[in-house]
Amino acid sequence: MDLGLRERAYLVTGASSGVGLATARLLLDEGCSLAVCARDGDRLARELGPDGDRLVTTAADVLDPEAVARLTDAARRRFGRLDGVVNNAGGSLMAPWPDTTRTQWREELELKLFSVLNTVEATLPLLSASDAGAVVNVNAILARQPEPRLAATSAARAALLNLTRTLADDLGPRGIRVNSVCLGLIDTGQWRRRHEAEGGALDYTRWSARLAADRGIPLGRLGTAEEVAFPIASLLSPRSAYITGATVDVGGGVGRYV
Template identity: 60%
Template structure:
């Protein structure tokens, strides 16, 4: 299927690994000009450079702290200067804070809300004018099922993600006046570097597949496994497509059935 994304320009934050890298790979495969950023430029260059079919003339790479408004505006300005515009944003930069509320510091709480809210809003407002000039402007916020179904082990991350989901709905209404759509993908447990690090730190005698299957069973994931970054990226790319032109202010669960809300 032709998603009508060829020769469009899409910004992806947090693109050096996991979902951001998988999304970049799929966008390159669709013939998209990709502007990708991450905190570690060397790692980003190595990761994106390894994508088959990558044309350096159609990829713009840079460092960017998404919580720093000036940093974001500089990066976005560079993208517009090079490619002439922006058609889509994938606000993916983020992390999870694995800690109960009683063990979370005030500074950690501020950092979580800063990253989840400004990690999207800084990028959206910097690119808003460019998106409005596109005939298919689209924003996808990478969020989590935690935003609707909080977990005590991720108390502050759950709260910050709920705030981002609420903000996404507000942005969808606001940017609709520009003709720009704003949606979310809500993740369950996805096999990314964070989970690999937790496995290595766990001291378990199990291999990764058995260890992750135990966690999937404990968390009530109907499909009995973690998802993959590519499975998430598919929905992100689909929401960016002009074929999704009547979809805004909504979210897609990619959680293997872990969501228990109606």
């Protein structure tokens, strides 16, 4: 199926690994132009290649509004347009609430909210000029199903889900759609690092299957970054022109809400 993405331009944050990298690769394969950023600019360039007619790579912290503005301006100068944004920068703080400092609470909220606000504010003029402006916020099932071991992250994810709905309502009249993709356990570097930290008594396949069973994932395994990239690209697509304010779960059925 042609998603109608060819020759459009998108901005992807946190694109040096995991879901961000898989999304960037898929969009390039679809014939898109991309402006991408990550804090590790060298890794970004190694993974996606040198800048060219269809690619702008920049080392940037999305919590710095000026850095995001520079990336947006680079996209405008290179591509002359911007049709969508994938807000993927983020992380998780493994700590129950009694062990979470006030500073950590603030940092989690700032990362989950201002990383999105900064990109939306910077790109709004270009998105408004597009005939298919779209924002996809990569979130987590934690937003609706909090995890006590991730207290601050769960709360911050819930705040982002709420913000996404607000942005969808506010930007819809301007022709800009805003949606969420909420992730469960995805097989990215963090889980492999945790497997190594535990000593690797089981091989990774059996260890991750046991993890999936422990977390109650009906499909019995972790997801892959590529399995997340496709729903993201689908929500960016003009074929999804009547979808906004929606949430797509990519979690193997781990969500227990209805």
